Amino acid sequence: MRPDNADTPQFSPRQNEVLEQALRLLVEGGDKALTTSGLARAASCSKESLYKWFGDRDGVLAAMIAYQASKVRTADRSGEKLTDQILKQHLEQFGRDLLEVLGGDVSLALNRLAIGQTSRDGSKLGKLLVEHGRRQIDRRAMALMEAGKRAGLLRFENADAAYHTFYGLIVSDLHVRMLLGEPGLKDNSRQAERAVEAFLALHGVEQKTADALRVSAGR
Amino acid sequence: MRPDNADTPQFSPRQNEVLEQALRLLVEGGDKALTTSGLARAASCSKESLYKWFGDRDGVLAAMIAYQASKVRTADRSGEKLTDQILKQHLEQFGRDLLEVLGGDVSLALNRLAIGQTSRDGSKLGKLLVEHGRRQIDRRAMALMEAGKRAGLLRFENADAAYHTFYGLIVSDLHVRMLLGEPGLKDNSRQAERAVEAFLALHGVEQKTADALRVSAGR
DNA sequence: ACGGAACCGTACCGTACGGTACCTGATGGG
DNA sequence: CCCATCAGGTACCGTACGGTACGGTTCCGT
Numbered sequence A, B: 001m002r003p004d005n006a007d008t009p010q011f012s013p014r015q016n017e018v019l020e021q022a023l024r025l026l027v028e029g030g031d032k033a034l035t036t037s038g039l040a041r042a043a044s045c046s047k048e049s050l051y052k053w054f055g056d057r058d059g060v061l062a063a064m065i066a067y068q069a070s071k072v073r074t075a076d077r078s079g080e081k082l083t084d085q086i087l088k089q090h091l092e093q094f095g096r097d098l099l100e101v102l103g104g105d106v107s108l109a110l111n112r113l114a115i116g117q118t119s120r121d122g123s124k125l126g127k128l129l130v131e132h133g134r135r136q137i138d139r140r141a142m143a144l145m146e147a148g149k150r151a152g153l154l155r156f157e158n159a160d161a162a163y164h165t166f167y168g169l170i171v172s173d174l175h176v177r178m179l180l181g182e183p184g185l186k187d188n189s190r191q192a193e194r195a196v197e198a199f200l201a202l203h204g205v206e207q208k209t210a211d212a213l214r215v216s217a218g219r
Numbered sequence C: 001a002c003g004g005a006a007c008c009g010t011a012c013c014g015t016a017c018g019g020t021a022c023c024t025g026a027t028g029g030g
Numbered sequence D: 001c002c003c004a005t006c007a008g009g010t011a012c013c014g015t016a017c018g019g020t021a022c023g024g025t026t027c028c029g030t
Helices: A013-033 A036-043 A047-054 A057-071 A084-102 A105-121 A124-150 A159-171 A174-179 A188-203 A210-217 B013-033 B036-043 B047-054 B057-071 B084-103 B105-121 B124-150 B159-171 B174-179 B188-203 B210-217
Strands: none
Touching: A013 A036, A013 A047, A013 A057, A013 A105, A013 B105, A036 A047, A036 A057, A047 A057, A057 A105, A057 A124, A084 A105, A084 A124, A084 A159, A084 A174, A084 A188, A105 A124, A105 A174, A105 B013, A105 B105, A105 B174, A124 A159, A159 A188, A159 B159, A174 B105, A174 B174, A188 B188, B013 B036, B013 B047, B013 B057, B013 B105, B036 B047, B036 B057, B047 B057, B057 B105, B057 B124, B084 B105, B084 B124, B084 B159, B084 B174, B084 B188, B105 B124, B105 B174, B124 B159, B159 B188
16 A cells, blocks of 8 residues: 555545535535535435544545545656756746636635634644645645756755745735635736746846846736 | 715724724634624623624624724825835835734734635625725835836836735735744744845846845745 | 613524434345 | 344434514713
């Protein structure tokens, strides 16, 4: 047994089915709609089974996060030879993927749920969400950073700091605004392109003229 | 009659007292702790008064946001003559203030509340929070941007885009992480300094060497 | 001094939730 | 063929909430 999924205990197919319904309810109606009775009805199972499988309601929530995280798999294309163009494409792809993930129905619903519970459960769900949900995407970004540095295309002292800079350039306050109910961007691609442009101006090796950047960033 | 506070209807002193208690309850125990009975007890008023004053529970929440926003007043020091050093100081001060506001107990509690309600109230509270809470700080930042541009110290096509870039550099994913229960930064000042450094490299006129930036940003 | 408005405290009601218990039907191994 | 295990359905319990109603009190204008 590989320790690959040691942190995602996995559930039986039947339980996955139930968790799928739980996610659906959560997305449709928020945490108020995710009641044990409602879930049992929607998933055609008994409340008793829910409690046997997940312990209590919080257990269901935790299982939902683990289940959702287990569905996300990032394609790892690290074998490629990096050129400046390839790196740029990968960075832009990362930005687009990040914006799409953060703006997804399920992601927003789970984040809202965890944030709403933060005040009363000591941020247990929040930790879980950050751990499970962020690991994959962080790994991918850090690999990209390090690969860029190794290829002589990026320069920074601290890969983590550089990544956070990149993240901020991509997302800005958009995540919180979406969590508060605002619609996402019309064009994630343009936002990703602008973020990459700025990021490369800060940490790339190609000395791009500042004016060219400013013009494009102002569009 | 100036329409100065047309959007912040203000409340009677007694009602402000009640709203203060409501904020205290919310900060201490989250929205679960903010019950009408609990608030009436904590504020030594009757539930009937609460319903007379605020309509229903959602009215109380909306009033809390308006009340909290009415307490925030940003000092406007726009009369000053801008030099590059002064601008830098103002930008750093803005960054520090922003991080402090976002990490404040009341701000986090209100944001958690609004986010938790987003799924079931059609983001009414979220809109309110963005409108009331963001207006002041956004105005200050935009004024800073425009002033910097007028003084020939900043270059950008779109002030709003430049501001969002700055915001992202300052906050990155920190706001969401704090909403999820993580502690804030140990040193807001350093974060603000690094953000300003990067922002000036992107939109400032002084052509700072890229290497100097990278070294300092990597600390 | 009077009357009424505003307000506090409490009691009350309907509802809906989390969680438990009990019964029934299916399934699978001996 | 039988029995044990598991899961679904239903009924139930205690609790706590939002919202309302009512009696008593304070305070202010007249």
